[in-house]
Amino acid sequence: MQFNGLFDNNIFLLERMLDLKSLRHDLIASNIANVDTPHYFSKDLDFDRKLLSSLEEKEEIEIRRTHYRHLSIDSAPPGHINPKIISQISEDGLNSVDIDREMTKLAENQLMYNSLIKMISWKFNEMKAAISEGRR
Amino acid sequence: MNLLSGLEINASGLTAQRIRMNVISSNLANINSTRSSRGGPYRRKDVIFAALPLADSFTAGGRVSPFEKMLNEVRVVSVVEDSSDPRLVYDPHHPDADSSGYVSYPNINLIEEMTNMISSTRSYEANITAINALKSMALKALEIGR
Numbered sequence: 001m002q003f004n005g006l007f008d009n010n011i012f013l014l015e016r017m018l019d020l021k022s023l024r025h026d027l028i029a030s031n032i033a034n035v036d037t038p039h040y041f042s043k044d045l046d047f048d049r050k051l052l053s054s055l056e057e058k059e060e061i062e063i064r065r066t067h068y069r070h071l072s073i074d075s076a077p078p079g080h081i082n083p084k085i086i087s088q089i090s091e092d093g094l095n096s097v098d099i100d101r102e103m104t105k106l107a108e109n110q111l112m113y114n115s116l117i118k119m120i121s122w123k124f125n126e127m128k129a130a131i132s133e134g135r136r
Numbered sequence: 137m138n139l140l141s142g143l144e145i146n147a148s149g150l151t152a153q154r155i156r157m158n159v160i161s162s163n164l165a166n167i168n169s170t171r172s173s174r175g176g177p178y179r180r181k182d183v184i185f186a187a188l189p190l191a192d193s194f195t196a197g198g199r200v201s202p203f204e205k206m207l208n209e210v211r212v213v214s215v216v217e218d219s220s221d222p223r224l225v226y227d228p229h230h231p232d233a234d235s236s237g238y239v240s241y242p243n244i245n246l247i248e249e250m251t252n253m254i255s256s257t258r259s260y261e262a263n264i265t266a267i268n269a270l271k272s273m274a275l276k277a278l279e280i281g282r
Contacts (some may be wrong), residue, residue, distance in 0.1 A: 017172065018277075020143075022273070023203050024140060025266075025269070025270055026141050026142045026207050026271065027203075027206065027207065028266065029142040029145040029146050029149075029266050029270070030145050030187075030190075030206075030207045030208045030209070032146065032149060032259075032262050032263055032266045033146055033148055033149030033152070033210045033263060034149070034185070034187045034190075034208055034210045034260050035209070035211060035262065036148075036152075036156075036185055036210075036255070036256075036259055037185040037186060037187045038185065039211050040187045040208070042144075043206055043254045045167055050196050062254070085202075085203060090232045099258075099259075099262060100233050103262060103265065106265065106266055107269070108270050109269075110269045110272065110273055113273045113276065114273070114276050117277060117279060117280055121281065121282065124280070124281045125150075129235045131150065
């Protein structure tokens with residue numbers, strides 16, 4: 001496992017994901033604010049797919065993974081994840097915001113954000129446990 | 137990257153929907169107004185929404201990531217008058233009746249205004265929900281390392 005200072009690379013991966021979730025929230029907010037604006041096209045990030053492909057690029061890892069979607073221990077450099085913003089263009093050129101979908105995405109994004117916060121907190125708690133030699 | 141730029145975006149949505157709501161109120165209040173300051177009956181008004189790039193006073197001169205350029209707030213760019221014909225009602229005794237006895241009432245459809253009002257309320261609530269989501273996310277972020 002490659003250590004970078006106190007933590008392994010995963011914490012930087014989590015950090016980057018947190019940034020991206022925050023950005024995605026802004027995009028969803030933009031879509032919701034413009035729900036009644038004519039000719040506005042709904043925008044979103046496609047980073048989940050992008051993240052998977054960036055993780056799959058490192059197939060030559062020596063540690064055996066039992067499932068192709070398991071994260072490798074030494075995962076891709078976090079700055080590598082640069083998702084694109086995709087616009088959903090409607091055929092008739094009218095507003096393409098589907099408010100139900102946006103609200104669902106909003107809730108999902110919030111849950112994912114909170115889970116990432118939990119994961120980062122766990123990392124810090126592990127470190128705290130190590131510092132206090134397992135005592136509280 | 138500004139953590140709370142989402143708040144500004146949804147606040148712009150709230151403002152826009154509130155202006156729209158005020159215009160609808162004006163239409164509903166004046167549904168029977170046969171006189172106006174411009175002469176003739178009151179005319180139905182409507183708002184024009186436009187998606188504009190997020191104007192951020194802090195990052196305006198500095199570094200703006202390509203993502204942030206894609207963020208749009210909503211603004212009411214103008215309030216326009218509906219130019220459709222007035223509603224004619226036969227009432228020869230009305231002071232504003234024309235020579236053939238017809239009174240010109242505003243071109244407002246009550247059902248249409250009520251529908252727009254509900255739609256505006258829903259959009260307003262959606263913006264509120266997004267603001268609350270961001271608030272709880274930001275509070276959650278403060279819990280890192282607790």
